Amino acid sequence: MARRDQTQQETAAPPLGIGMVGYAFMGAAHSQGWRTAGHVFDLPMRPVLAAICGRDRTAVEAAAGRHGWAAAETDWRALIARDDVQLVDICTPGDSHAEIAVAALEAGKHVLCEKPLANTVDEALAMTAAAGRAAALGRTAMVGFNYRRVPALAHARRLIADGRIGTLRHIRAAYLQDWLTDPASPLTWRLKKERAGSGALGDLGAHVVDLAQFLAGEPLVAVSAVSETFVRERPLPAGPSGGLGGGGAAGGTGAVTVDDAAVFTGRLASGALASFEVTRMAAGRKNALRLEINGERGSLAFDLERLNELSFHDHTEPAATAGFRRVLVTEPDHPYLEAWWPPGHTLGYEHTFVHQARDVIRTIAEGAPPVPSFADGLQVQRVLAAVEESAAKNSVLTPVPL
């Protein structure tokens, strides 16, 4: 009987201790990524789920047990101070990103920070500056735009970079959800500006703005926007209100202080036109992140509700046999797929976090520039700020600073 105390990989690759702040939706998803990446991909470092951090001791200990973390902390400064933590993974609401990230980087830790990078451009600037200083010391700072790790979108980027759709003409992007459709849906922290920064714009808009620029390989240079809060008062949630009960509430309701939806247009650096829509009130659309890009030689289309598929039209084909192809992005030579299942066996949402874990570990091990970097996150923040400015100024076309 051959007893093994450690797996082969454990002996082969040095450990990378992870400390995660936050344990809600994103915490669960990131945990799955950290737990799984090393069992699927050949990694130069072995992720160790060292410690998880949250303010409520009972809750964070339960989360540690559930998600497989070796220890629990209630103070993120203590987490950062741990010797067994080399990478701090920030999964909290946007209002705490800057403080935690800067502190972690200054303590010599690598950082993975959930999107949006911050609630304001100023915060993002400070974080980017800290990332720059840390990079000089060999520390990696990456922002968690996980949808870049959807194989179909990574494949789309390759096709565009290879010139398969030619000069870009149009990008149209929408991120449609429906969980606020019902006016009786309760007020949560995501509907308060002081916590969330903005509404659909920061939550959903950050993703589609990042993806549009990632796919195009160029930035948005100007935007024009309209936004709206359709339901301005919502019932306070039952139970502890999390500080939401105060300002403006009367008779059990409270004010929504972020946008429900935003529509905006823009131009890319090359002159291509872009259109965007983000909303949480598109009844029946659960997670419809849709992208379509038209170029002089072809087009691509994608919908996150069918994340294993990429539609590709090759405009150089004879018209009689041309048309959008449904490419099932599960082939071994598709991005990330070399390590998964045979063709036709699909992946899901959480795999983006496995891929993100792979990518950040490789980036750290190779000392390579992080992609997407805090600077990329800052740039998205600038776009979102320009959107808000345009919406506030009668939709006037508003430049995005470089």
Add this chain to the structure above:
Amino acid sequence: MARRDQTQQETAAPPLGIGMVGYAFMGAAHSQGWRTAGHVFDLPMRPVLAAICGRDRTAVEAAAGRHGWAAAETDWRALIARDDVQLVDICTPGDSHAEIAVAALEAGKHVLCEKPLANTVDEALAMTAAAGRAAALGRTAMVGFNYRRVPALAHARRLIADGRIGTLRHIRAAYLQDWLTDPASPLTWRLKKERAGSGALGDLGAHVVDLAQFLAGEPLVAVSAVSETFVRERPLPAGPSGGLGGGGAAGGTGAVTVDDAAVFTGRLASGALASFEVTRMAAGRKNALRLEINGERGSLAFDLERLNELSFHDHTEPAATAGFRRVLVTEPDHPYLEAWWPPGHTLGYEHTFVHQARDVIRTIAEGAPPVPSFADGLQVQRVLAAVEESAAKNSVLTPVPL
């Protein structure tokens, strides 16, 4: 052997003499509508294809033969003057709509005018005024927004009017074609402002603006726009240039003076948000007129490339069995379908013109208000003018006059 000299319908219903100006794409489509409507629907008047008009005698006589018109004219004034013509059907480019329509109405004829109603708001105002005077004398003036006659869209309007999707939150509309994707595609009259008025905006935008307002049952009150001409010089076409060879041409090319594409956002009267995109450079999209409308109780979606289908989401269903339904709009109780084939037997593009013929004949016979009226066409023109103004003024949100 029972000899019949006339069909039963011919004896039962009085004739309505049609005189059509123009015989290109729209002329062919309208001819099919006039020829077919009486054989499918029970009509109070029998359309007679009396005379067709075009400037080139050889070509117009060939068109008369091909399309089944009893006579040919080369001067639209002569067509209007014919005693056997009671309805003038205008299928010419937009720059001649106003002159012909006003003359026909003043001569006591009914008028059906292709969209866009005119190339300018001033022309549309004059036409609407003439329609008002003619209405007092029992004459009908209708604008040819044929897509209102797609059964799926007429059904969608019914569902919305019945409250099935509740308070509207979003309309997103796109009309995507790709026939100008290739920069070597030649310069035609459709690319010259003096003939076509505008580019994708007037051609495609007129349709989607009309449909968005028709479906919503309310007007757009403000718009913000960006437009673009991606390819500014194109080769002159072979053969007679149709007056296109002049200004700016050098070495066999000429200037494109209209937009290739426009993206715009807006607000409906009720506060719902709207987004629009029109382009002739979306590679692989042949006739993708797409509409999606989200309300508090449900959503609807449509794509003209699948014109027999309407997607409907009923948000009042339990979540476990809710989802967008693909309704095949071929049932006997769907609009226009009572007269066609059994369920599942589909219609095509040209049927919209059969339905239009039915509707204009019934409107004339009943003396009912025309829908859509010239006033409706004028209102669309005002939206398009506001779009152009906004695009020229840095996308600033521009009100649409009532």
Add this chain to the structure above:
Amino acid sequence: MARRDQTQQETAAPPLGIGMVGYAFMGAAHSQGWRTAGHVFDLPMRPVLAAICGRDRTAVEAAAGRHGWAAAETDWRALIARDDVQLVDICTPGDSHAEIAVAALEAGKHVLCEKPLANTVDEALAMTAAAGRAAALGRTAMVGFNYRRVPALAHARRLIADGRIGTLRHIRAAYLQDWLTDPASPLTWRLKKERAGSGALGDLGAHVVDLAQFLAGEPLVAVSAVSETFVRERPLPAGPSGGLGGGGAAGGTGAVTVDDAAVFTGRLASGALASFEVTRMAAGRKNALRLEINGERGSLAFDLERLNELSFHDHTEPAATAGFRRVLVTEPDHPYLEAWWPPGHTLGYEHTFVHQARDVIRTIAEGAPPVPSFADGLQVQRVLAAVEESAAKNSVLTPVPL
């Protein structure tokens, strides 16, 4: 003012007088085909809707008026005898096809006969023999497998003939409808063996068997089948029962004597496997004629509910960009499309009859062999007979005679 008494086409092409027997669903569809073909395609002969025939004088005269026929007859022998009829178009139930077709051919008329060619192989044999004799005298006999005229399917045949999908491996075909799903749906002539010959098998199976063999370019050589009548008694229809009230009825119901559904498998001459399913009890499927063909170099798929689309997979493409393409079959170089609308402007069900009218007229004018011929119709009949035999003999694999 240029008065024209005849259209140019009328003078250019000699007339071909059509006499049609039957005026229900198929009569209406064929009428639309005859009325329209000459206005869309350049034809060597001009179809003239000379006379229509049915047993009920009032009804047939109404149909003549509605559908545009110059005369009405109540005896098909009188119709055949008319001098102004050169082609007899048979749109009656299957039990009268043989008698009418043979008489018409013997009277020197061309014949177009609706599918299925006959209710029995013996009838079909007699008809094919008559067609052979008539062919020697320059008469055309064609069977109305109209779905061969769907542009997407004609295009599919071209691709297969060109070797684009290579050696065939599989054909799977289904024709699913749902109008008999409700057990309370009434008993009609289509549910009586003596009139209809068989149920879903003859009505729907004839189409898919013909299409499978047409697309493959080779015959089925053996079949194995199961069939079923799920609802064996149905209420008698209100009103005149058309002779359905008799045998087996008790308390207002009558026996269904045909199949509701059949599933069968088979082999093509080349060894490819085939599977078929036909039913009128597939709830929610209105007219789902689906075909998929897999070959060594590619695959094709089609669904009649989306008749403008053909799915094509090119297996010689690199896997990373391969996938089923949605080809919108509306390009000028697609079959039949040279005469219709610009790309992306769709056709519908009835266009198959316009195309059929075009094809039969050209065949007559050119003296070419008819496709599909009565011999082709006979061969389909032999397959259906083999299916019935197999179903009756415990599904044993039953050869199809050559």
Add this chain to the structure above:
Amino acid sequence: MARRDQTQQETAAPPLGIGMVGYAFMGAAHSQGWRTAGHVFDLPMRPVLAAICGRDRTAVEAAAGRHGWAAAETDWRALIARDDVQLVDICTPGDSHAEIAVAALEAGKHVLCEKPLANTVDEALAMTAAAGRAAALGRTAMVGFNYRRVPALAHARRLIADGRIGTLRHIRAAYLQDWLTDPASPLTWRLKKERAGSGALGDLGAHVVDLAQFLAGEPLVAVSAVSETFVRERPLPAGPSGGLGGGGAAGGTGAVTVDDAAVFTGRLASGALASFEVTRMAAGRKNALRLEINGERGSLAFDLERLNELSFHDHTEPAATAGFRRVLVTEPDHPYLEAWWPPGHTLGYEHTFVHQARDVIRTIAEGAPPVPSFADGLQVQRVLAAVEESAAKNSVLTPVPL
């Protein structure tokens, strides 16, 4: 700093030691299931990846490291003998299932056995008998029909059991793959009868037969079949031939001794008709396990390539708004979804193994009857044997023994 040596769950739930035989595709998938289930679901026992077994020491140790197993064995008898193993998970080819499973059950272990349960009915009978004896001693034996754990299919079963589609009329099932399309694709153990038992039939047919019966809630009682081996000689693979080089090979090729494809029809106990097709030569279909079920009150449709979606048609809806709904099966009240992500965040192929791990652990802890049991696996085997018998006997309808 709060040090935790064990997660909360570790202390709360007793361990269940897993010993897995086999470490290829299925081994990797099962490992992911065992590693993940306890981090997502509340489980009564905590799975511990105790030991993995394979014949090649180097390879199995590498697999242990990769997949997270604490120990490696090279003899499955040694694995069964381990005290830290309470459940034996059999992921080997079908020819060793019976021997391992019977030995494990007789040693007092729980067993999870990959499908197909065995290569022959006799083996399956012996296994079922062993399972019966073990059940009396409190041991669980389950067969790994993982697709029952696809949430959309589990939801479909619920809807059918609730009567939402009424009396069943039709089941049509296909499992289409394309990895043998190329005749130059090499000969592997899966193409040899002595290892794999059968070809597409056992590999793919076992899944669709099980699912059809699972969804219908009733067994197939008779089948009629045709099968084919299109490519009868294939090149031997490079490298160690695994015993494939022998019989019949000449010049580097060997005989394929299993089917490439099979099509079969059948009847369910209730009289509903069924049709099946399984193949590995459907070019462009990667993992197209498709099911459609039609009943008197509605229909359901599914395609594994879009495993998060279930199509549902409610035939009791008014026709004007009826149609197949695309239900995104990601709602909290869908099966298995209570523990995953918010609505619209999709799952993938491997989640079926996480769900299977959950279900087998709960079954063991509760002492509940296993679903699907070895008896269920035996019944599927009887269907497959009847299919082979029918195919060998000229497709004659062959009863499935109870």
